[in-house]
Amino acid sequence: MQHATQVELLKRTLSLIERGVSDCAEQPSALPVSVYLDQARFAREREQVLRREPVMVARSSEIPAGHFITRNLLAPLLLTRDAHGLLRGFLNVCKHRGTQLVDDAAGSNRVFVCPYHAWSYNPDGQLRGIPGAYGFEGIDRTCLNLTELPVGERFGAIWVSHTPGPALDLQVFFGEQICADFDSFGTTHQVLFDPKDMHRPVNWKLTIDTFLENYHVQKAHKATIDHLFWPNLGLFERCGRHIRNYYVKRSVESIRQQPQSDWNIRQHGNLLYFLWPNTLVLVEPDHINVSTVFPDGPLATRVLGHTLLDQAPNSDKALRYFQKNNALLYAALEEDFAIAARVQTGIQAGASELLWHGRFEPALKWFHQSLDAALGEQRVIEL
Numbered sequence: 001m002q003h004a005t006q007v008e009l010l011k012r013t014l015s016l017i018e019r020g021v022s023d024c025a026e027q028p029s030a031l032p033v034s035v036y037l038d039q040a041r042f043a044r045e046r047e048q049v050l051r052r053e054p055v056m057v058a059r060s061s062e063i064p065a066g067h068f069i070t071r072n073l074l075a076p077l078l079l080t081r082d083a084h085g086l087l088r089g090f091l092n093v094c095k096h097r098g099t100q101l102v103d104d105a106a107g108s109n110r111v112f113v114c115p116y117h118a119w120s121y122n123p124d125g126q127l128r129g130i131p132g133a134y135g136f137e138g139i140d141r142t143c144l145n146l147t148e149l150p151v152g153e154r155f156g157a158i159w160v161s162h163t164p165g166p167a168l169d170l171q172v173f174f175g176e177q178i179c180a181d182f183d184s185f186g187t188t189h190q191v192l193f194d195p196k197d198m199h200r201p202v203n204w205k206l207t208i209d210t211f212l213e214n215y216h217v218q219k220a221h222k223a224t225i226d227h228l229f230w231p232n233l234g235l236f237e238r239c240g241r242h243i244r245n246y247y248v249k250r251s252v253e254s255i256r257q258q259p260q261s262d263w264n265i266r267q268h269g270n271l272l273y274f275l276w277p278n279t280l281v282l283v284e285p286d287h288i289n290v291s292t293v294f295p296d297g298p299l300a301t302r303v304l305g306h307t308l309l310d311q312a313p314n315s316d317k318a319l320r321y322f323q324k325n326n327a328l329l330y331a332a333l334e335e336d337f338a339i340a341a342r343v344q345t346g347i348q349a350g351a352s353e354l355l356w357h358g359r360f361e362p363a364l365k366w367f368h369q370s371l372d373a374a375l376g377e378q379r380v381i382e383l
């Protein structure tokens with residue numbers, strides 16, 4: 001992050017501490033519990049938001065030139081990179097009768113042969129061969145190529161829209177602020193560490209909600225990370241549909257004794273970015289934790305997590321250091337999952353029709369407003 005921005009944010013932080021308040025919305029807001037329970041709403045979120053918007057599916061480094069990977073997140077995906085480095089994305093589905101085409105998680109590019117009737121495809125998605133081709137005469141072969149999806153690479157990650165359409169413009173999608181911040185963190189060249197794949201029985205939005213406010217830290221994370229953080233104090237900023245929060249650590253007051261030229265925002269709090277529609281990036285002092293949140297059905301979440309390091313740990317000591325950091329992070333995440341599950345149980349009980357978002361939880365309101373806007377609905381209630 002540019003130093004001038006760090007100074008500006010830290011000045012705002014010190015001023016909030018002096019006033020004893022967090023960044024705040026003008027008023028509290030409310031959200032109907034039905035947004036978490038309504039199956040039709042869930043289907044719209046999946047089809048009209050998650051399958052349309054660019055979502056992170058891999059690190060760029062996971063597909064070297066001449067290789068492919070498969071993923072199964074919102075649909076079976078096949079991603080290939082040709083010898084010149086060009087990345088392509090496809091639905092991993094044979095056009096004959098709809099069989100999932102490739103099983104391997106990764107490998108060198110090859111002709112992909114369907115296990116059902118042996119139609120074959122080139123890594124560029126072109127249909128290559130049909131055994132007994134005379135049986136399909138009269139069908140336009142161009143509609144039998146693999147269904148291609150818009151793909152792009154930014155911040156060292158691969159982003160895919162699960163709906164065919166025009167090429168992704170990720171610079172425009174993320175906007176100037178997010179691009180400038182992430183470029184400054186050096187994410188493009190960072191290395192992948194400690195990938196996770198977690199399945200938990202809660203609505204996907206409840207998982208995202210737990211990241212978007214720090215009001216809960218004092219109580220819900222008493223056993224893990226509460227001691228590090230200033231109670232219920234943060235900065236919250238909307239960057240289009242993306243969000244940048246700063247969760248302040250108790251150590252921040254020490255900067256009052258430092259010249260501004262030495263101020264370093266990552267030393268005294270965690271930056272939490274929500275990248276619309278389902279990615280959470282926690283920027284810590286010397287590493288970055290990324291979580292992508294996918295629904296596993298209306299009442300289930302799959303979270304793919306990984307850590308980004310400037311370089312792979314080059315000693316046992318470095319390895320233990322980052323393992324210890326992640327042990328604490330994932331312990332806190334389990335506390336969040338446990339809370340989210342309690343919310344899921346609670347809202348199904350029908351105790352009330354509305355949930356409340358306090359003035360210092362504005363990012364919750366923004367996330368749900370962005371979903372509303374994408375779906376052409378208005379469920380968030382501004383008081």
Ligand code: FES
Pocket residue numbers: 094095096097098099114115116117118119
């Ligand atoms: S479904 Fe793939 S060849 Fe028949």
Ligand SMILES: [Fe+2]
Pocket residue numbers: 210211216217221332336
């Ligand atoms: Fe939490």
